[in-house]
Amino acid sequence: MIAKRIIPCLDIKDGRTVKGINFINLIDAGDPVELAKRYTIEGADELVFLDISATEQKRKTLSDLVLRVAEALDIPFTVGGGVSSLKDAKILLKNGADKVSINSAAVKNPNLINEMSNAFGNQCVVVAIDAKKINNKWIVHLVGGKEKTNISLFDWASEVELRGAGEILFTSMDNDGTKNGFANSALHKLSKIVNIPVIASGGAGNLKHFYEAFEIGKADAALAASVFHYDEIRIKELKEHLQKKNIPVRL
Numbered sequence: 001m002i003a004k005r006i007i008p009c010l011d012i013k014d015g016r017t018v019k020g021i022n023f024i025n026l027i028d029a030g031d032p033v034e035l036a037k038r039y040t041i042e043g044a045d046e047l048v049f050l051d052i053s054a055t056e057q058k059r060k061t062l063s064d065l066v067l068r069v070a071e072a073l074d075i076p077f078t079v080g081g082g083v084s085s086l087k088d089a090k091i092l093l094k095n096g097a098d099k100v101s102i103n104s105a106a107v108k109n110p111n112l113i114n115e116m117s118n119a120f121g122n123q124c125v126v127v128a129i130d131a132k133k134i135n136n137k138w139i140v141h142l143v144g145g146k147e148k149t150n151i152s153l154f155d156w157a158s159e160v161e162l163r164g165a166g167e168i169l170f171t172s173m174d175n176d177g178t179k180n181g182f183a184n185s186a187l188h189k190l191s192k193i194v195n196i197p198v199i200a201s202g203g204a205g206n207l208k209h210f211y212e213a214f215e216i217g218k219a220d221a222a223l224a225a226s227v228f229h230y231d232e233i234r235i236k237e238l239k240e241h242l243q244k245k246n247i248p249v250r251l
Helices: 032-042 063-071 086-094 104-108 111-120 153-163 184-193 207-215 235-244
Strands: 005-013 016-021 024-030 047-051 077-080 099-102 125-134 137-142 147-152 167-172 198-201 221-224
Touching: 005 032, 005 198, 005 235, 032 047, 032 063, 032 235, 047 063, 063 077, 063 086, 077 125, 086 099, 086 111, 099 104, 099 111, 104 111, 104 137, 104 147, 111 125, 111 153, 125 153, 137 153, 147 153, 153 167, 153 184, 167 184, 184 198, 184 207, 207 221, 207 235
Parallel strands: 005 047, 005 221, 047 077, 077 099, 099 125, 125 167, 167 198, 198 221
Antiparallel strands: 005 016, 016 024, 125 137, 137 147
16 A cells, blocks of 8 residues: 655745745744754655745745755655746756646646646646635635636646646645644545545644545645644654554655
């Protein structure tokens, strides 16, 4: 059985790690390089780095900071934020990223998924999807959750798989930062619709929430930020808990 992955996320703004609730009210959560070193030691399976203000500020990802974080890691490293071309992706891969995450740019130019998959292989392409439940429908949002579309989460997930994405990072905007648990019903539906791995994001608050994301939501990986940054949950403790619950993990 394939092991489930535990992934800390570094949301980066102005070169610092930040964390908010429902995509707003951001507060400082530490130095990204030091956090990266810590998570490598603590047993994280991967690390995600998202430059959350790059798209809104119409600039490119902080490639120098990506390089410094990559040098501190020996686990797979996904980078996103402000990536809108093959050239952008190539710079990040050259600076140490193993995978590149695209979000708003993929919606505005879906062919970018095909281009990246063809150029680098689908294992390098992560499509991040931020969605919010509106009138009982999960709707995709762009630009760090600030721009609503008319696109269904599930329709878009199916399309990105067809275009060559290797993985989907689904963040529930309703659950983000609340520590009330992941959007497990949406995760479960996603896992049935697509055949590529789905990473659960948004809502982790305790050990049980991770178990539910895997057992109920059928996620392939679970991502969290503040519960790891502020030592509310230790990765080793989490993995031991999951193993006792018969969830396959790498210890």
